[in-house]
Amino acid sequence: MDKMEELAKGIVCVCVGAMRKPCCDKQDTNKGAWSKQEDQKLIDYIRKHGEGCWRTLPQAAGLLRCGKSCRLRWINYLRPDVKRGNFAEDEEDLIIKLHALLGNRWSLIAGRLPGRTDNEVKNYWNSHLRRKLINMGIDPNNHRLSQGVPRPRNTENNTSSSATSSGGSKVKKPYTSKPVKSIRKDMDQVSDAGSCLEDDPSSRLPDLNLDLSITTTSANNSHSHKICLQDKDRKQNELIMDTSRDNECPVSPTLLLFR
DNA sequence: AAAGAAATCAACCGCAGCCCG
DNA sequence: GCGGGCTGCGGTTGATTTCTT
Incomplete structure:
Protein backbone atom coordinates (compact mmCIF):
# COMPACT_ATOMS: atom_id res chain seq x y z
CA MET A 1 0.00 0.00 0.00
CA ASP A 2 2.66 2.46 1.06
CA LYS A 3 4.88 1.39 -1.79
CA MET A 4 2.05 1.87 -4.20
CA GLU A 5 1.48 5.33 -2.86
CA GLU A 6 5.14 6.20 -3.14
CA LEU A 7 5.18 4.87 -6.65
CA ALA A 8 2.12 6.85 -7.56
CA LYS A 9 3.65 9.97 -6.08
CA GLY A 10 6.78 9.38 -8.06
CA ILE A 11 4.88 8.99 -11.26
CA VAL A 12 2.95 12.15 -10.63
CA CYS A 13 6.17 14.01 -9.91
CA VAL A 14 7.70 12.82 -13.14
CA CYS A 15 4.62 13.72 -15.12
CA VAL A 16 4.34 17.17 -13.60
CA GLY A 17 7.91 18.30 -13.69
CA ALA A 18 7.11 21.70 -12.29
CA MET A 19 5.75 20.21 -9.11
CA ARG A 20 7.37 20.94 -5.81
CA LYS A 21 10.31 18.73 -5.09
CA PRO A 22 10.33 16.66 -1.94
CA CYS A 23 12.64 17.93 0.74
CA CYS A 24 14.96 15.05 0.03
CA ASP A 25 15.28 11.99 -2.10
CA LYS A 26 13.82 9.50 0.30
CA GLN A 27 15.35 6.52 -1.40
CA ASP A 28 18.87 7.70 -0.68
CA THR A 29 18.47 8.83 2.88
CA ASN A 30 18.86 7.11 6.20
CA LYS A 31 16.06 7.21 8.67
CA GLY A 32 15.67 6.54 12.33
CA ALA A 33 18.20 6.90 15.08
CA TRP A 34 21.43 8.73 14.38
CA SER A 35 24.73 6.91 14.69
CA LYS A 36 27.73 8.44 16.45
CA GLN A 37 29.52 8.79 13.14
CA GLU A 38 26.63 10.71 11.66
CA ASP A 39 26.50 12.96 14.69
CA GLN A 40 30.19 13.64 14.43
CA LYS A 41 29.96 14.45 10.75
CA LEU A 42 27.19 16.91 11.41
CA ILE A 43 29.00 18.53 14.33
CA ASP A 44 32.20 18.83 12.36
CA TYR A 45 30.47 20.36 9.40
CA ILE A 46 28.53 22.91 11.39
CA ARG A 47 31.62 23.85 13.37
CA LYS A 48 33.37 24.57 10.12
CA HIS A 49 30.62 26.17 8.12
CA GLY A 50 27.99 27.20 10.61
CA GLU A 51 24.26 26.54 10.62
CA GLY A 52 21.96 27.14 7.73
CA CYS A 53 21.40 25.94 4.20
CA TRP A 54 19.97 22.71 5.53
CA ARG A 55 18.95 21.51 2.15
CA THR A 56 22.48 21.32 0.83
CA LEU A 57 24.13 20.51 4.13
CA PRO A 58 23.70 16.71 4.11
CA GLN A 59 25.47 16.30 0.80
CA ALA A 60 28.20 18.74 1.73
CA ALA A 61 28.71 17.03 5.06
CA GLY A 62 28.64 13.58 3.55
CA LEU A 63 25.47 12.54 5.31
CA LEU A 64 22.76 10.35 3.89
CA ARG A 65 20.06 12.32 5.65
CA CYS A 66 17.58 14.90 4.57
CA GLY A 67 18.17 18.48 5.55
CA LYS A 68 15.23 18.56 7.85
CA SER A 69 16.53 15.60 9.75
CA CYS A 70 19.94 17.25 10.13
CA ARG A 71 18.42 20.45 11.36
CA LEU A 72 16.29 18.63 13.91
CA ARG A 73 19.18 16.56 15.14
CA TRP A 74 21.35 19.62 15.54
CA ILE A 75 18.75 21.78 17.22
CA ASN A 76 17.36 19.17 19.56
CA TYR A 77 20.41 17.20 20.45
CA LEU A 78 23.81 18.25 19.16
CA ARG A 79 23.84 21.98 19.69
CA PRO A 80 26.37 22.75 22.41
CA ASP A 81 24.01 24.96 24.40
CA VAL A 82 21.29 22.36 24.68
CA LYS A 83 20.50 21.82 28.30
CA ARG A 84 19.62 18.23 29.03
CA GLY A 85 18.14 16.64 32.07
CA ASN A 86 15.16 17.24 34.29
CA PHE A 87 13.23 20.46 34.28
CA ALA A 88 13.50 22.62 37.35
C1' DA B 1 12.15 -13.86 36.31
C1' DA B 2 8.97 -12.91 32.72
C1' DA B 3 5.34 -10.61 30.47
C1' DG B 4 2.54 -6.84 29.80
C1' DA B 5 1.54 -1.98 30.56
C1' DA B 6 2.88 2.59 30.86
C1' DA B 7 6.01 6.35 30.24
C1' DT B 8 9.52 8.72 27.77
C1' DC B 9 11.75 10.83 24.05
C1' DA B 10 13.96 11.06 19.48
C1' DA B 11 12.62 11.45 15.02
C1' DC B 12 9.38 11.85 11.09
C1' DC B 13 5.67 14.09 8.48
C1' DG B 14 2.97 17.60 6.57
C1' DC B 15 1.72 22.23 6.55
C1' DA B 16 2.22 27.24 6.79
C1' DG B 17 4.74 31.27 6.39
C1' DC B 18 8.58 33.84 4.78
C1' DC B 19 11.73 35.24 1.30
C1' DC B 20 13.36 36.03 -3.17
C1' DG B 21 13.29 36.25 -8.15
C1' DG C 1 1.40 40.61 -7.26
C1' DC C 2 2.62 35.79 -8.04
C1' DG C 3 4.87 31.47 -7.71
C1' DG C 4 8.42 28.44 -6.13
C1' DG C 5 11.81 27.05 -2.73
C1' DC C 6 13.31 26.76 1.91
C1' DT C 7 12.85 26.80 6.75
C1' DG C 8 10.57 26.30 10.98
C1' DC C 9 6.77 24.63 13.63
C1' DG C 10 3.48 21.56 15.74
C1' DG C 11 1.35 17.06 15.72
C1' DT C 12 2.19 12.37 15.74
C1' DT C 13 4.53 7.98 15.72
C1' DG C 14 7.24 4.28 17.21
C1' DA C 15 11.29 2.38 19.55
C1' DT C 16 13.17 2.03 23.93
C1' DT C 17 13.14 2.13 28.83
C1' DT C 18 11.01 1.58 33.20
C1' DC C 19 7.56 -0.04 36.20
C1' DT C 20 4.00 -3.23 37.79
C1' DT C 21 1.86 -7.55 38.37
Whole structure:
Protein backbone atom coordinates (compact mmCIF):
# COMPACT_ATOMS: atom_id res chain seq x y z
CA MET A 1 0.00 0.00 0.00
CA ASP A 2 2.66 2.46 1.06
CA LYS A 3 4.88 1.39 -1.79
CA MET A 4 2.05 1.87 -4.20
CA GLU A 5 1.48 5.33 -2.86
CA GLU A 6 5.14 6.20 -3.14
CA LEU A 7 5.18 4.87 -6.65
CA ALA A 8 2.12 6.85 -7.56
CA LYS A 9 3.65 9.97 -6.08
CA GLY A 10 6.78 9.38 -8.06
CA ILE A 11 4.88 8.99 -11.26
CA VAL A 12 2.95 12.15 -10.63
CA CYS A 13 6.17 14.01 -9.91
CA VAL A 14 7.70 12.82 -13.14
CA CYS A 15 4.62 13.72 -15.12
CA VAL A 16 4.34 17.17 -13.60
CA GLY A 17 7.91 18.30 -13.69
CA ALA A 18 7.11 21.70 -12.29
CA MET A 19 5.75 20.21 -9.11
CA ARG A 20 7.37 20.94 -5.81
CA LYS A 21 10.31 18.73 -5.09
CA PRO A 22 10.33 16.66 -1.94
CA CYS A 23 12.64 17.93 0.74
CA CYS A 24 14.96 15.05 0.03
CA ASP A 25 15.28 11.99 -2.10
CA LYS A 26 13.82 9.50 0.30
CA GLN A 27 15.35 6.52 -1.40
CA ASP A 28 18.87 7.70 -0.68
CA THR A 29 18.47 8.83 2.88
CA ASN A 30 18.86 7.11 6.20
CA LYS A 31 16.06 7.21 8.67
CA GLY A 32 15.67 6.54 12.33
CA ALA A 33 18.20 6.90 15.08
CA TRP A 34 21.43 8.73 14.38
CA SER A 35 24.73 6.91 14.69
CA LYS A 36 27.73 8.44 16.45
CA GLN A 37 29.52 8.79 13.14
CA GLU A 38 26.63 10.71 11.66
CA ASP A 39 26.50 12.96 14.69
CA GLN A 40 30.19 13.64 14.43
CA LYS A 41 29.96 14.45 10.75
CA LEU A 42 27.19 16.91 11.41
CA ILE A 43 29.00 18.53 14.33
CA ASP A 44 32.20 18.83 12.36
CA TYR A 45 30.47 20.36 9.40
CA ILE A 46 28.53 22.91 11.39
CA ARG A 47 31.62 23.85 13.37
CA LYS A 48 33.37 24.57 10.12
CA HIS A 49 30.62 26.17 8.12
CA GLY A 50 27.99 27.20 10.61
CA GLU A 51 24.26 26.54 10.62
CA GLY A 52 21.96 27.14 7.73
CA CYS A 53 21.40 25.94 4.20
CA TRP A 54 19.97 22.71 5.53
CA ARG A 55 18.95 21.51 2.15
CA THR A 56 22.48 21.32 0.83
CA LEU A 57 24.13 20.51 4.13
CA PRO A 58 23.70 16.71 4.11
CA GLN A 59 25.47 16.30 0.80
CA ALA A 60 28.20 18.74 1.73
CA ALA A 61 28.71 17.03 5.06
CA GLY A 62 28.64 13.58 3.55
CA LEU A 63 25.47 12.54 5.31
CA LEU A 64 22.76 10.35 3.89
CA ARG A 65 20.06 12.32 5.65
CA CYS A 66 17.58 14.90 4.57
CA GLY A 67 18.17 18.48 5.55
CA LYS A 68 15.23 18.56 7.85
CA SER A 69 16.53 15.60 9.75
CA CYS A 70 19.94 17.25 10.13
CA ARG A 71 18.42 20.45 11.36
CA LEU A 72 16.29 18.63 13.91
CA ARG A 73 19.18 16.56 15.14
CA TRP A 74 21.35 19.62 15.54
CA ILE A 75 18.75 21.78 17.22
CA ASN A 76 17.36 19.17 19.56
CA TYR A 77 20.41 17.20 20.45
CA LEU A 78 23.81 18.25 19.16
CA ARG A 79 23.84 21.98 19.69
CA PRO A 80 26.37 22.75 22.41
CA ASP A 81 24.01 24.96 24.40
CA VAL A 82 21.29 22.36 24.68
CA LYS A 83 20.50 21.82 28.30
CA ARG A 84 19.62 18.23 29.03
CA GLY A 85 18.14 16.64 32.07
CA ASN A 86 15.16 17.24 34.29
CA PHE A 87 13.23 20.46 34.28
CA ALA A 88 13.50 22.62 37.35
CA GLU A 89 10.36 23.65 39.16
CA ASP A 90 10.91 27.19 37.94
CA GLU A 91 10.97 25.96 34.40
CA GLU A 92 7.82 23.92 34.93
CA ASP A 93 5.96 26.92 36.26
CA LEU A 94 7.16 29.06 33.44
CA ILE A 95 6.08 26.54 30.84
CA ILE A 96 2.63 26.30 32.36
CA LYS A 97 2.23 30.04 32.48
CA LEU A 98 3.54 30.57 28.99
CA HIS A 99 1.31 27.82 27.71
CA ALA A 100 -1.64 29.58 29.27
CA LEU A 101 -0.61 32.71 27.43
CA LEU A 102 0.56 31.32 24.14
CA GLY A 103 -1.03 27.92 23.70
CA ASN A 104 0.92 25.24 21.89
CA ARG A 105 3.53 27.60 20.50
CA TRP A 106 6.35 25.47 21.68
CA SER A 107 9.09 27.33 19.92
CA LEU A 108 8.03 30.57 21.58
CA ILE A 109 7.84 28.88 24.94
CA ALA A 110 11.17 27.16 24.44
CA GLY A 111 12.68 30.46 23.43
CA ARG A 112 12.08 31.69 26.95
CA LEU A 113 13.80 28.70 28.49
CA PRO A 114 17.51 28.91 27.81
CA GLY A 115 18.93 25.67 26.56
CA ARG A 116 15.56 24.01 26.08
CA THR A 117 14.19 23.05 22.71
CA ASP A 118 10.65 23.18 21.47
CA ASN A 119 10.63 19.42 21.09
CA GLU A 120 11.78 18.92 24.64
CA VAL A 121 9.25 21.36 26.03
CA LYS A 122 6.51 19.77 23.98
CA ASN A 123 7.43 16.29 25.15
CA TYR A 124 7.66 17.42 28.73
CA TRP A 125 4.32 19.08 28.53
CA ASN A 126 2.65 16.03 27.07
CA SER A 127 4.25 13.54 29.42
CA HIS A 128 4.37 15.47 32.70
CA LEU A 129 2.71 18.83 32.89
CA ARG A 130 -0.50 17.91 31.18
CA ARG A 131 -1.17 15.20 33.68
CA LYS A 132 -0.05 17.40 36.51
CA LEU A 133 -2.64 20.02 35.62
CA ILE A 134 -5.35 17.43 35.14
CA ASN A 135 -4.57 16.04 38.54
CA MET A 136 -4.87 19.52 39.99
CA GLY A 137 -8.29 19.84 38.46
CA ILE A 138 -7.17 22.19 35.76
CA ASP A 139 -7.98 21.68 32.14
CA PRO A 140 -4.57 21.73 30.46
CA ASN A 141 -6.06 22.91 27.21
CA ASN A 142 -7.61 26.09 28.41
CA HIS A 143 -6.09 26.37 31.89
CA ARG A 144 -9.43 26.63 33.54
CA LEU A 145 -10.55 24.74 36.55
CA SER A 146 -12.40 21.87 35.00
CA GLN A 147 -15.70 20.69 36.39
CA GLY A 148 -15.52 17.08 35.37
CA VAL A 149 -12.24 16.44 37.07
CA PRO A 150 -12.22 16.12 40.83
CA ARG A 151 -10.63 19.06 42.57
CA PRO A 152 -7.61 18.38 44.68
CA ARG A 153 -8.48 17.87 48.31
CA ASN A 154 -5.10 18.73 49.61
CA THR A 155 -3.09 21.29 47.78
CA GLU A 156 0.06 20.46 49.64
CA ASN A 157 -0.04 16.94 48.38
CA ASN A 158 -0.30 18.20 44.89
CA THR A 159 2.53 20.61 45.16
CA SER A 160 4.72 17.99 46.67
CA SER A 161 3.93 15.63 43.88
CA SER A 162 4.95 18.29 41.44
CA ALA A 163 8.24 18.58 43.19
CA THR A 164 8.93 14.92 42.85
CA SER A 165 8.19 14.94 39.18
CA SER A 166 10.78 17.60 38.62
CA GLY A 167 13.24 16.15 41.01
CA GLY A 168 16.28 14.13 40.19
CA SER A 169 14.87 10.65 40.32
CA LYS A 170 12.45 9.52 37.76
CA VAL A 171 9.15 8.93 39.47
CA LYS A 172 6.91 6.90 37.33
CA LYS A 173 3.19 7.27 37.43
CA PRO A 174 3.02 10.39 39.53
CA TYR A 175 -0.46 11.05 38.18
CA THR A 176 -1.97 7.71 37.52
CA SER A 177 -5.57 8.79 37.51
CA LYS A 178 -5.67 8.46 33.73
CA PRO A 179 -3.57 6.61 31.24
CA VAL A 180 -2.06 8.69 28.51
CA LYS A 181 -4.23 7.27 25.79
CA SER A 182 -7.39 8.31 27.54
CA ILE A 183 -5.93 11.72 28.11
CA ARG A 184 -5.37 11.96 24.39
CA LYS A 185 -8.99 11.11 23.85
CA ASP A 186 -9.94 13.87 26.22
CA MET A 187 -7.97 16.28 24.12
CA ASP A 188 -10.45 15.83 21.35
CA GLN A 189 -13.30 16.81 23.58
CA VAL A 190 -11.98 20.10 24.73
CA SER A 191 -11.06 23.14 22.78
CA ASP A 192 -7.58 24.22 21.94
CA ALA A 193 -5.34 26.06 24.31
CA GLY A 194 -6.22 29.66 24.51
CA SER A 195 -9.76 29.02 23.45
CA CYS A 196 -10.94 30.25 26.81
CA LEU A 197 -9.62 33.57 25.79
CA GLU A 198 -11.59 33.44 22.63
CA ASP A 199 -14.94 32.79 24.19
CA ASP A 200 -14.38 35.66 26.50
CA PRO A 201 -13.72 38.71 24.34
CA SER A 202 -12.75 40.79 27.31
CA SER A 203 -9.85 38.55 28.05
CA ARG A 204 -8.76 38.03 24.50
CA LEU A 205 -5.12 38.50 23.83
CA PRO A 206 -4.37 41.56 21.75
CA ASP A 207 -2.07 40.01 19.19
CA LEU A 208 0.29 37.16 19.71
CA ASN A 209 2.92 38.43 17.40
CA LEU A 210 4.76 39.39 20.51
CA ASP A 211 8.25 39.99 21.52
CA LEU A 212 8.37 38.22 24.82
CA SER A 213 11.08 38.78 27.29
CA ILE A 214 11.10 37.33 30.72
CA THR A 215 13.28 38.12 33.64
CA THR A 216 13.41 35.91 36.63
CA THR A 217 14.03 37.58 39.92
CA SER A 218 14.76 35.67 43.04
CA ALA A 219 15.28 37.36 46.32
CA ASN A 220 15.02 35.65 49.66
CA ASN A 221 11.90 33.54 49.52
CA SER A 222 10.11 35.53 46.93
CA HIS A 223 10.24 34.61 43.34
CA SER A 224 8.64 36.25 40.35
CA HIS A 225 8.70 36.27 36.61
CA LYS A 226 8.34 39.51 34.74
CA ILE A 227 7.06 39.03 31.24
CA CYS A 228 7.31 41.86 28.78
CA LEU A 229 4.87 41.63 25.94
CA GLN A 230 5.84 43.77 23.04
CA ASP A 231 3.44 43.88 20.16
CA LYS A 232 3.93 44.83 16.58
CA ASP A 233 3.41 48.49 17.29
CA ARG A 234 6.15 48.35 19.85
CA LYS A 235 3.66 49.17 22.53
CA GLN A 236 5.01 47.45 25.51
CA ASN A 237 3.00 45.90 28.27
CA GLU A 238 4.47 44.35 31.31
CA LEU A 239 2.91 41.42 32.95
CA ILE A 240 4.17 40.42 36.32
CA MET A 241 3.57 36.83 37.16
CA ASP A 242 4.09 36.61 40.81
CA THR A 243 5.18 33.17 41.77
CA SER A 244 6.24 34.03 45.23
CA ARG A 245 6.59 31.03 47.43
CA ASP A 246 6.38 32.58 50.82
CA ASN A 247 4.47 31.05 53.65
CA GLU A 248 1.39 33.12 53.05
CA CYS A 249 0.78 31.17 49.92
CA PRO A 250 0.83 27.44 50.37
CA VAL A 251 -0.84 27.00 47.00
CA SER A 252 1.33 25.90 44.14
CA PRO A 253 2.64 28.89 42.22
CA THR A 254 0.95 27.43 39.22
CA LEU A 255 -2.45 28.07 40.66
CA LEU A 256 -1.74 31.74 41.16
CA LEU A 257 -2.29 32.15 37.50
CA PHE A 258 -5.90 31.17 37.87
CA ARG A 259 -6.79 33.46 40.71
C1' DA B 1 12.15 -13.86 36.31
C1' DA B 2 8.97 -12.91 32.72
C1' DA B 3 5.34 -10.61 30.47
C1' DG B 4 2.54 -6.84 29.80
C1' DA B 5 1.54 -1.98 30.56
C1' DA B 6 2.88 2.59 30.86
C1' DA B 7 6.01 6.35 30.24
C1' DT B 8 9.52 8.72 27.77
C1' DC B 9 11.75 10.83 24.05
C1' DA B 10 13.96 11.06 19.48
C1' DA B 11 12.62 11.45 15.02
C1' DC B 12 9.38 11.85 11.09
C1' DC B 13 5.67 14.09 8.48
C1' DG B 14 2.97 17.60 6.57
C1' DC B 15 1.72 22.23 6.55
C1' DA B 16 2.22 27.24 6.79
C1' DG B 17 4.74 31.27 6.39
C1' DC B 18 8.58 33.84 4.78
C1' DC B 19 11.73 35.24 1.30
C1' DC B 20 13.36 36.03 -3.17
C1' DG B 21 13.29 36.25 -8.15
C1' DG C 1 1.40 40.61 -7.26
C1' DC C 2 2.62 35.79 -8.04
C1' DG C 3 4.87 31.47 -7.71
C1' DG C 4 8.42 28.44 -6.13
C1' DG C 5 11.81 27.05 -2.73
C1' DC C 6 13.31 26.76 1.91
C1' DT C 7 12.85 26.80 6.75
C1' DG C 8 10.57 26.30 10.98
C1' DC C 9 6.77 24.63 13.63
C1' DG C 10 3.48 21.56 15.74
C1' DG C 11 1.35 17.06 15.72
C1' DT C 12 2.19 12.37 15.74
C1' DT C 13 4.53 7.98 15.72
C1' DG C 14 7.24 4.28 17.21
C1' DA C 15 11.29 2.38 19.55
C1' DT C 16 13.17 2.03 23.93
C1' DT C 17 13.14 2.13 28.83
C1' DT C 18 11.01 1.58 33.20
C1' DC C 19 7.56 -0.04 36.20
C1' DT C 20 4.00 -3.23 37.79
C1' DT C 21 1.86 -7.55 38.37
